[in-house]
Amino acid sequence: MTRGAFIVVEGVDRCGKTSQTMKLVESLQQKNIKAERMAFPDRTTWTGQVISNYLADKNCKLNDQAIHLLFTANRWENVEKMKEKLSSGITLVVDRYFYSGVAFSAAKGMSIDWCLQPEIGLLKPDKVLFLRIKSDTQKSRPGFGEERYETSVMQQKVNKIYDKFSQSEDNWKIIDANSSFDEVHEDLLNNIVESVQNVANSNAPFKYLLNHCNKEDYTKNV
């Protein structure tokens, strides 16, 4: 049996990742492709609960390095589960991954190299679909500003780092997320189906984030 594809959907807050990833799993299942959704941070685990409290309470004081490593630990504690699911042929549609970890911490001014180091060895996604929206669209979405990091300045910095990833990473693809939900959905779905077929046809083994070849500083001009 061939493994499932590991798909990540990235983008700034309120760009539609949550609703799209939920619908994508349904649409894939309708096409008889086994699929499950995951999200990072995974707020159900104990690290996830600390993270969730930190995000909800803007007065919560936690050192930047410490919270960065908690987000990373939250990914590491899910590695075995992800491998098991992928090995059993399930395609994982994951809402955010370490790219968000690096983008949000680097947007605070932390070093990109430092931020990436604890992520090395994690599974590397087969495809990262970057939902790119205009900042005006983002600000008009309900709920924007509720959690820590949901400020225009922070989100613009994060968006620039995603742009850098999309230029330098071979597995990234930009999706124009300013159009209607259904159009965006169709675009995402087509890309995922293509990835699932590529993984199946090539019998691809797991990929790991071994080291970062593109040593360019993503934080430049941020």
Ligand code: NYM
């Ligand atoms: N976030 C997310 C990080 O700062 N580091 C990470 O590693 C991850 C995965 O958490 N503003 C930030 C991005 C979001 C916030 O995510 C909560 P979500 O997808 O809104 O639950």
Ligand code: MG
């Ligand atoms: Mg959010």
